[in-house]
Amino acid sequence: MNAGTTHDRHTETDADLIAGSDWAGARRLLFDMVSTPSVSGEETAAAEVLKAFFEAHGREVWIDEVGNVRAPADDSVLLTSHIDTVPGEVPVKVEDGVLWGRGSVDATGPLCSMAAAAVETGVSFVGVVGEETSSRGAWHLVETRDAPDAVINGEPSGWDGVTLGYRGFLDGTYVSTSEQGHSSRPEDNAIQSAVAWWSRVADFFDEDYDGVFDTVTTKPVSFDGGPTEDGLAVEATVDVQFRVPPRYTIDDVREVAEGELTRGSVHWNRPIPPVMMSPRTEVARAFRVAIRGVDGTKPRLLRKTGTSDMNIFAGTWDCPMATYGPGDSDLDHAPDERLELAEFDKSIGVLVDVCETLVED
Numbered sequence: 001m002n003a004g005t006t007h008d009r010h011t012e013t014d015a016d017l018i019a020g021s022d023w024a025g026a027r028r029l030l031f032d033m034v035s036t037p038s039v040s041g042e043e044t045a046a047a048e049v050l051k052a053f054f055e056a057h058g059r060e061v062w063i064d065e066v067g068n069v070r071a072p073a074d075d076s077v078l079l080t081s082h083i084d085t086v087p088g089e090v091p092v093k094v095e096d097g098v099l100w101g102r103g104s105v106d107a108t109g110p111l112c113s114m115a116a117a118a119v120e121t122g123v124s125f126v127g128v129v130g131e132e133t134s135s136r137g138a139w140h141l142v143e144t145r146d147a148p149d150a151v152i153n154g155e156p157s158g159w160d161g162v163t164l165g166y167r168g169f170l171d172g173t174y175v176s177t178s179e180q181g182h183s184s185r186p187e188d189n190a191i192q193s194a195v196a197w198w199s200r201v202a203d204f205f206d207e208d209y210d211g212v213f214d215t216v217t218t219k220p221v222s223f224d225g226g227p228t229e230d231g232l233a234v235e236a237t238v239d240v241q242f243r244v245p246p247r248y249t250i251d252d253v254r255e256v257a258e259g260e261l262t263r264g265s266v267h268w269n270r271p272i273p274p275v276m277m278s279p280r281t282e283v284a285r286a287f288r289v290a291i292r293g294v295d296g297t298k299p300r301l302l303r304k305t306g307t308s309d310m311n312i313f314a315g316t317w318d319c320p321m322a323t324y325g326p327g328d329s330d331l332d333h334a335p336d337e338r339l340e341l342a343e344f345d346k347s348i349g350v351l352v353d354v355c356e357t358l359v360e361d
Contacts, residue, residue: 023345026116029053030344033108034101035092040084040133043067047083050115050127057119066140069127076359077123079351080141081111081154081325082131082309086333097341104339106332107131110154110325113344117351121359124148131309135272138309147317150283150358152351153310156327157302159346160294162287163323165303166311167213168244168274170253171221174198176236176264180227191225193263194236200260201240205253213303216253217243236264243305246276272307273315281320282361283354290353294346304329324351 021027029049038046047069054061054071061071069083085103092101103109111127118125128137157163174197178190188196198220205216218240225236242253250271257266277284279301291299310323326347331337 021341021345023116023348025053026112026348027341027344029115030099030104030109030112030339031092031094033112034099034104038083038085038103038108039087040130043083043129047127047129050083050111053115054119054125059119064140064144066136067129068137068141069125071118071125073118073125074121074123074359075148076150076361077121077355078126078148078151079114079118079123079154079355080126080128080138080151080309080313081107081114082137083108083111083127083129084132086132088333088335090335090337094341098338099341099344100336100338102337105156105327105329105337107155107325109327109339109344110156110347113326113347113351114152114154116348117355120348120352121355123355123359128309135309135312138312142312142316147319150319151310151313151317151321152283152354153308153313153321153323154325155304155308155310155323156325156329156332157323158300158328159326159343159350160291160297161300161302161324162284162291163302163304163308163310164279164284165213165246165276166274166308166323167217167246167305168250168311169272169307170242170244170250170268172240172257172266172268174236174238174240174264174266177228178234178263180231180233188263189234190236190263191234194223194225194238197260197262197264198238198240201257204256204260205242212305214245214247216245216248217305219243240266243307244274246274248274250274272311275311275314276303277314277321281322282358283320283322286354286357287322287324287350289357290350293353294350324354 036046050069090102130136176190202218209215222239288299326343
């Protein structure tokens with residue numbers, strides 16, 4: 001069964017999309033998915049398009065209670081990427097072999113390349129929802145299924161790149177209250193305490209390391225403070241975020257932040273741990289061989305400064321994994337988001353080779 005030979009539902013106006021490709025069906029899926037709005041929380045229509053693709057290839061498939069598209073099969077490999085996109089309209093068009101549209105890079109391109117590779121090789125697949133917001137799809141997945149033998153997560157790395165590491169994510173809200181008093185009084189009020197607390201935390205992590213990946217990035221994302229409605233107290237709240245490299249744990253960062261408190265408290269949200277996979281796992285090795293097999297290209301091993309669903313999978317499942325997918329990650333969320341179709345085709349070939357190697361092993 002070849003994912004490039006699905007039924008042609010397109011008109012002649014789309015001929016430039018599908019002509020001359022061994023992966024015509026995958027390109028059709030990509031075009032349909034990019035043409036279907038799928039902002040986080042509104043993925044239903046796109047999930048149905050993806051489900052229909054697997055049904056057309058005779059695969060067992062269903063949409064679970066949170067909206068994930070599940071197509072279980074050979075669990076030697078689980079291919080998974082996210083259905084949702086960030087908001088923003090990028091007119092869908094194909095020009096000079098390039099598909100323009102929201103999600104073409106992040107991460108509908110990787111998602112569709114994985115769908116094609118899954119039906120070609122018979123491995124398991126899940127399209128998850130909510131990655132751009134709460135990662136509710138990935139959290140639900142790890143809570144409701146056993147670990148596969150290996151995971152390949154879909155995010156743009158370029159067809160010749162493999163991502164092995166991501167920083168983790170920790171966020172929370174600092175809350176402090178002080179008695180209202182005349183501004184001439186020397187004691188710090190809640191607002192001053194909040195500012196001083198955050199300054200101490202940021203200073204602690206202001207370390208001199210080579211590269212962003214190995215540093216803790218500290219960001220206050222909102223700040224609010226002032227007298228309470230009854231005029232008897234001063235309140236301050238600060239929403240804060242930390243990007244955590246693998247050389248720290250989430251608890252390390254949390255302990256530093258709480259250790260700098262002199263007033264108030266921090267209410268933490270559910271953290272996402274950092275991840276750094278060895279380049280010597282069978283997954284990384286299979287990718288290196290597959291990429292080199294395309295014109296002798298040297299594979300690029302990447303570490304990303306952001307966070308992905310791979311962090312969640314690695315924090316729960318004890319199995320080798322990597323993140324891979326076509327597209328230039330500099331175009332994530334960009335107003336000119338676009339993907340070269342030739343690169344999309346190459347990525348499917350690489351994924352097929354990797355999956356076949358891992359299934360055989």
